[in-house]
Amino acid sequence: MNIPIQTDDVPMRKRPWGEVPFAFLVNLSWFMSFIVGIILIPIHDLPITAWIAWGLWFAINLSVTLFLQTKRMVPLEAPVSKKEIQGTSLFKDAINRLKQNQLATLSAGVLILMMICCFGQSIIAKAIHPDIDDPKSIVALENSFLSIHFDHTRLNKEESFSPPSTRHWFGTDFAGRDIFARTLYGGTISFLVALVATIVSLIIGVSWGAISGYTGGKTDHYMMRFVDVLYGLPFMFLIILIMTLVNGVHTTASQNRDIVTQYEDFLAEGKTEEADKVLQENELTTNLGTVKAAIWLDNNISPVFVMFIAIGLVSWLTMARITRGQVLSLKQREFITAAKTIGAGNMRIIFLHIVPNLLGPVIIYTTLTIPTVMLTESFLSFLGLGISEPQCSWGSLASAGWKEINVIKPYWWLVAYPTLAMFLTLFSLNFIGDGLRDALDPKMKR
Amino acid sequence: MALLEVQNLKTHFHTQDGLVRAVDGVSLNVEAGKTVGIVGESGSGKSVTNMTILGLVPTPPGIIDADAILFEGQDLRSLSKEQLRKLRGNRIAMVFQDPMTSLNPFLTIEDQLTEPLLIHKGQNMDQARQRVLQLLKEVGIPDPQSRLKDYPHQFSGGMRQRVMMAMALVCEPSLLICDEPTTALDVTIQAQILELLKRIQKEHGTTIIFITHDLGVAAGFCDEIYVMYAGRIVEHAQTDELFKTPLHPYTASLLKSVPRLDQEASEAFVTIQGSPPDLTALPAGCSFQPRCDHAISRCETERPTLEEREGNHSRQCSCFVDLRGEVKS
Numbered sequence A: 001m002n003i004p005i006q007t008d009d010v011p012m013r014k015r016p017w018g019e020v021p022f023a024f025l026v027n028l029s030w031f032m033s034f035i036v037g038i039i040l041i042p043i044h045d046l047p048i049t050a051w052i053a054w055g056l057w058f059a060i061n062l063s064v065t066l067f068l069q070t071k072r073m074v075p076l077e078a079p080v081s082k083k084e085i086q087g088t089s090l091f092k093d094a095i096n097r098l099k100q101n102q103l104a105t106l107s108a109g110v111l112i113l114m115m116i117c118c119f120g121q122s123i124i125a126k127a128i129h130p131d132i133d134d135p136k137s138i139v140a141l142e143n144s145f146l147s148i149h150f151d152h153t154r155l156n157k158e159e160s161f162s163p164p165s166t167r168h169w170f171g172t173d174f175a176g177r178d179i180f181a182r183t184l185y186g187g188t189i190s191f192l193v194a195l196v197a198t199i200v201s202l203i204i205g206v207s208w209g210a211i212s213g214y215t216g217g218k219t220d221h222y223m224m225r226f227v228d229v230l231y232g233l234p235f236m237f238l239i240i241l242i243m244t245l246v247n248g249v250h251t252t253a254s255q256n257r258d259i260v261t262q263y264e265d266f267l268a269e270g271k272t273e274e275a276d277k278v279l280q281e282n283e284l285t286t287n288l289g290t291v292k293a294a295i296w297l298d299n300n301i302s303p304v305f306v307m308f309i310a311i312g313l314v315s316w317l318t319m320a321r322i323t324r325g326q327v328l329s330l331k332q333r334e335f336i337t338a339a340k341t342i343g344a345g346n347m348r349i350i351f352l353h354i355v356p357n358l359l360g361p362v363i364i365y366t367t368l369t370i371p372t373v374m375l376t377e378s379f380l381s382f383l384g385l386g387i388s389e390p391q392c393s394w395g396s397l398a399s400a401g402w403k404e405i406n407v408i409k410p411y412w413w414l415v416a417y418p419t420l421a422m423f424l425t426l427f428s429l430n431f432i433g434d435g436l437r438d439a440l441d442p443k444m445k446r
Numbered sequence B: 001m002a003l004l005e006v007q008n009l010k011t012h013f014h015t016q017d018g019l020v021r022a023v024d025g026v027s028l029n030v031e032a033g034k035t036v037g038i039v040g041e042s043g044s045g046k047s048v049t050n051m052t053i054l055g056l057v058p059t060p061p062g063i064i065d066a067d068a069i070l071f072e073g074q075d076l077r078s079l080s081k082e083q084l085r086k087l088r089g090n091r092i093a094m095v096f097q098d099p100m101t102s103l104n105p106f107l108t109i110e111d112q113l114t115e116p117l118l119i120h121k122g123q124n125m126d127q128a129r130q131r132v133l134q135l136l137k138e139v140g141i142p143d144p145q146s147r148l149k150d151y152p153h154q155f156s157g158g159m160r161q162r163v164m165m166a167m168a169l170v171c172e173p174s175l176l177i178c179d180e181p182t183t184a185l186d187v188t189i190q191a192q193i194l195e196l197l198k199r200i201q202k203e204h205g206t207t208i209i210f211i212t213h214d215l216g217v218a219a220g221f222c223d224e225i226y227v228m229y230a231g232r233i234v235e236h237a238q239t240d241e242l243f244k245t246p247l248h249p250y251t252a253s254l255l256k257s258v259p260r261l262d263q264e265a266s267e268a269f270v271t272i273q274g275s276p277p278d279l280t281a282l283p284a285g286c287s288f289q290p291r292c293d294h295a296i297s298r299c300e301t302e303r304p305t306l307e308e309r310e311g312n313h314s315r316q317c318s319c320f321v322d323l324r325g326e327v328k329s
């Protein structure tokens, strides 16, 4: 009747895959092998050795996975003693919980790899081509490995529109520039745009909304009307206006830079007459000041920087509104009253008691903001206002590629690779956001 | 001298439905070391009275008027917001009804318990932690050291109420306001919490204002009781006297509506007829008159005031026909 008790049998349990040591690295390795596989397929002149190497990688993944599978059964130990969890803050706690979430950690790994590649490309390109930002230096051709694969400005008309090959892994565009290098370079810009928008909307948006919602009354009214006004401004129109101005400044500056230098050289040598003559010849006598200002602006402020400001300016508005809405309901909660009864000041209540409770919606909204600003940036670039050639971003690459493609010219690689990169990034961000939200909620603790 | 003396406190709210007279002329006199109960049905203004004393009623929509609110001889009305804030949690502390919602779900117990010490005493985290550990032990949390880093949801309701009490007591307040501290708890836990409160009071000499709508709890716990109805005090007496000879019809019906074990099962369970009055449109006369069995015509037109009975300062009632059958002139 009774189930015989096996005394020598230690109770076992099957660990979840996430708890197995190195599970994260194995996951990442699997994922990367598939991505690399996808990249290898279209390369038409791939030597067979590459496929053999890839097969080897696959086999290693497989054997490591199978090996780790056998290690999954472990004795059912006593629960971890409380002492070990001691000293955890909300943040450390969250990291611990995030580690359990495999989708989120894998996404974080992919994202970090992606960032390393993108920012690595910038560093390499700068190293092999120090005056890369100078338009005149583009013609300089160099045939080293690094230059071919990592210099996003390297032109070669003879190689235009060549499909993915061992020489150009992602193919080339109309000017024979390497899409691989350009995709990586575009990533830098896209990541920077995302970073700026995130920081601005987190710091300004959350503080603005929280203070407005918590204070209430007149302050709230005026703070929110300010947001409404910014909202009401035709954002695209504003950005286009700013960008046009910036472009105008840039043109003026580049046209007149040499003349002004010449003029100043003459002045320095004390040849006042010649200096005046230079100005008269170029009809600059009356507006010398303006031109000088334009040159100064052009030297010190890049259009990309202005685009960052413009995107930062508007990306916090919705965040402020969302935060305010949340705070309005949060401040009615009893624990806020409780915080008041122990004599906590307003700023303490807002930033210590309310803001942590906002993390969920704030993170969700941030993960939604990032794709939006990336798309805004690509739209601006599409209009020719954001990034200017030879700089690029994922959005500008894709839209430029899209314009080249038609039925007769199926240059799919122009669009496919930047899009794939953007797609991977956005998906990763989404999963990380999801994981973070769960991890930051202490109630999700097992 | 009384620790807390409130005279003719009025708290009204401007709303779209009109002026809500949540508190309409309340006077309290709380002697140091005593436990004073405030009893009344839901919506009678018990919480608003105490929030007003703490300076936590937002104005607007609130309109506050009082002849005096004296705490430790200091008039709270003359204090700035900042000075009031320094009093809260330090000299006057409060425990709320629902321990499930009055702790911040995103902060550890340690963060929340040390907060008053960091704010008022300027202590550093280590000192504060020592004090908190000592108090957690005192309120009966087993193994407090290991629970410091826990979040509120990891505690049971009774435990959380103990934590709330520890939080209220960290700065050794002289006045502790308990707003229905046991309503959300089951009976055994309720008894434990009351026991704990009594012990704390004995050890620290804390004065307690105990808000409840459970007369049974008030009977066992309070030295004197104020009965509140529709924003006013209708009766005030020592606990024994109130239960022996209630004077106000409302008190009497409250007492009758407490279920008792020695009641015959067949005996009808008495409830108070009618519903609580609309605070925006109180009747011209006595607020309780529409629900009162003893009402006379005078009750409809004239508002009775709280007056001393039997020449006793702590025996007050506001009724024209009190239950001893005397009709006041």
Ligand SMILES: Nc1ncnc2c1ncn2[C@@H]1O[C@H](COP(=O)(O)OP(=O)(O)OP(=O)(O)O)[C@@H](O)[C@H]1O
Pocket: B013, B015, B020, B022, B040, B041, B042, B043, B044, B045, B046, B047, B048, B049, B061, B213, B279
């Ligand atoms: N901010 C406010 N605006 C308008 N009316 C309010 C406001 N705060 C409280 N009131 C009103 O004041 C009255 C008294 O509320 P209070 O919370 O003091 O009741 P209570 O006696 O504590 O009841 P309970 O036993 O249910 O806690 C209620 O009718 C309530 O609607």
Ligand SMILES: [Mg+2]
Pocket: B046, B047, B048, B179
């Ligand atoms: Mg209440």
